[in-house]
Amino acid sequence: MGFFKIFDLDHGNDPGAANGANRYIPITILDANAIRRESAQTGDAIGQIVEEKSQQITAVLTQEVDGDLHDTLAYAIREILRNAVEHSHSDCVRFCAQLYPRMDRVEVVILDKGRGILPSFAMNPFVDPSTDREAINISLMPGVSGTAFKGSKINTRTDDWKNSGYGLYMTNRICRMGGDFFIGSNSAGVLLEDGKKIDYRFHHQGTLLRLTIKPSRVANLKSRLLEFSEQGKASATRLRGTVLHPSTASHMLTVDYQDS
Ligand SMILES: Nc1ncnc2c1ncn2[C@@H]1O[C@H](COP(=O)(O)OP(=O)(O)OP(=O)(O)O)[C@@H](O)[C@H]1O
Numbered sequence: 001m002g003f004f005k006i007f008d009l010d011h012g013n014d015p016g017a018a019n020g021a022n023r024y025i026p027i028t029i030l031d032a033n034a035i036r037r038e039s040a041q042t043g044d045a046i047g048q049i050v051e052e053k054s055q056q057i058t059a060v061l062t063q064e065v066d067g068d069l070h071d072t073l074a075y076a077i078r079e080i081l082r083n084a085v086e087h088s089h090s091d092c093v094r095f096c097a098q099l100y101p102r103m104d105r106v107e108v109v110i111l112d113k114g115r116g117i118l119p120s121f122a123m124n125p126f127v128d129p130s131t132d133r134e135a136i137n138i139s140l141m142p143g144v145s146g147t148a149f150k151g152s153k154i155n156t157r158t159d160d161w162k163n164s165g166y167g168l169y170m171t172n173r174i175c176r177m178g179g180d181f182f183i184g185s186n187s188a189g190v191l192l193e194d195g196k197k198i199d200y201r202f203h204h205q206g207t208l209l210r211l212t213i214k215p216s217r218v219a220n221l222k223s224r225l226l227e228f229s230e231q232g233k234a235s236a237t238r239l240r241g242t243v244l245h246p247s248t249a250s251h252m253l254t255v256d257y258q259d260s
């Protein structure tokens, strides 16, 4: 799947050269600048362009074009790819994925080599993380965004694709239905499982996510998404207008969502 050549060892396929049959996507490099250019030229939102890619990836993994598993994966992959293009400033995004039907497991890894999450919050006056770990904890909160906050320019947009700070929150809730969610950015990593949060040291310039989803647990996607977004909105309302302290974010991740 391009594993060796991605770190310059002359063995096997180039990244993206394997054909990705059998429910796996080989290591693939997406040109983030080309997507940004396409968005600027056509007026299509980055989310819309990335939606198509995410549908294609999901169709290879699930061998389906609709259904709960397809929709769940397409949603989660789109949100993470979109974040990398919208927030990382990275030239490209790398990803790979595999569905293991007998293990009832799908794994997706998406990474960028951009600025990382901490600097992405520099413009938001309602959050003030000082470490990579604090920034990650904050990024996972519902309604918290580096671009969309009270008084920000993006909040004046009216289209469906404007940021609202829910992508990482909804995605981690989906993964925690029987799977797990890892996010690492620059020096810190956080693994969220149902009822558990484990902090890791991490070393990667940029941001990496590994989503693990349990296909047998993703039934009734629409009602679960609605439930998560309602719980998220209730938390966001409690937080609105206050300066979100990093330790509050960490505490909420550990405690508040345990009964998901
Ligand atoms: N790959 C990334 N690189 C840098 N910063 C990121 C990355 N992914 C997320 N972030 C930061 O984390 C914040 C929260 O991400 P999240 O996806 O939850 O919300 P959003 O992208 O702002 O809004 P929405 O997903 O609702 O459109 C982002 O606003 C950004 O500041």
Ligand SMILES: [Mg+2]
Pocket: 079, 082, 083, 163, 166, 167, 168
């Ligand atoms: Mg997002």
